[in-house]
Amino acid sequence: SQQGEEDPQALSIQEGENATMNCSYKTSINNLQWYRQNSGRGLVHLILIRSNEREKHSGRLRVTLDTSKKSSSLLITASRAADTASYFCATDASGGSYIPTFGRGTSLIVHP
Amino acid sequence: EAGVAQSPRYKIIEKRQSVAFWCNPISGHATLYWYQQILGQGPKLLIQFQNNGVVDDSQLPKDRFSAERLKGVDSTLKIQPAKLEDSAVYLCASSLEAGGEQYFGPGTRLTVT
Numbered sequence: 001s002q003q004g005e006e007d008p009q010a011l012s013i014q015e016g017e018n019a020t021m022n023c024s025y026k027t028s029i030n031n032l033q034w035y036r037q038n039s040g041r042g043l044v045h046l047i048l049i050r051s052n053e054r055e056k057h058s059g060r061l062r063v064t065l066d067t068s069k070k071s072s073s074l075l076i077t078a079s080r081a082a083d084t085a086s087y088f089c090a091t092d093a094s095g096g097s098y099i100p101t102f103g104r105g106t107s108l109i110v111h112p
Numbered sequence: 113e114a115g116v117a118q119s120p121r122y123k124i125i126e127k128r129q130s131v132a133f134w135c136n137p138i139s140g141h142a143t144l145y146w147y148q149q150i151l152g153q154g155p156k157l158l159i160q161f162q163n164n165g166v167v168d169d170s171q172l173p174k175d176r177f178s179a180e181r182l183k184g185v186d187s188t189l190k191i192q193p194a195k196l197e198d199s200a201v202y203l204c205a206s207s208l209e210a211g212g213e214q215y216f217g218p219g220t221r222l223t224v225t
Binding site for chain 2: 030031033035042043044045048088090092097098099100101102103104105
């Protein structure tokens with residue numbers, strides 16, 4: 001079963017615009033991670049945010065986490081054609097097991 | 113730092129045949145994961161190892177799939193016998209510790225005809 005679900009399923013924007021995708025999950029978590037997958041580089045880790053954190057930044061990426069709403073968002077600012085990829089959130093349910101569950105992903109297309 | 117290695121990269125077999133995939137994680141990574149990714153979906157965890165012990169294999173179809181991680185390093189995933197619905201990309205990943213950042217290999221694309 002899918003713990004995290006990304007929204008929207010697909011997103012198409014122009015280069016230079018910002019892209020926002022969301023992840024909702026069902027049960028309490030330890031961590032939430034965002035990954036990117038494209039045909040050239042496979043699955044690559046972007047950011048890990050812990051349940052006691054609310055916001056993290058990495059370059060043009062900004063991730064927020066709202067544990068009360070069981071949701072997270074990934075913002076990519078000033079998007080580039082190279083950001084075209086599928087983006088997945090992965091959560092692991094709270095407790096000691098740290099077993100990850102991926103969502104179905106958001107497909108982002110950035111037009112040059 | 114060398115990444116996660118997987119082989120083969122591609123495999124085509126007929127249904128009812130058997131197949132094995134190999135994974136060499138990043139040196140020092142205690143946690144190893146095998147995922148199945150069907151086109152258009154997210155990776156689905158099949159089995160998670162911590163060193164050479166199994167942490168979770170609740171989604172592994174144990175009547176046909178098996179996996180082992182000898183000596184807590186390399187791992188193999190086997191399917192016997194394969195079904196058409198096993199056609200997917202099989203991804204191996206490793207992390208320094210459970211819950212940490214995962215590093216993925218390039219995957220093995222399996223086609224069952």
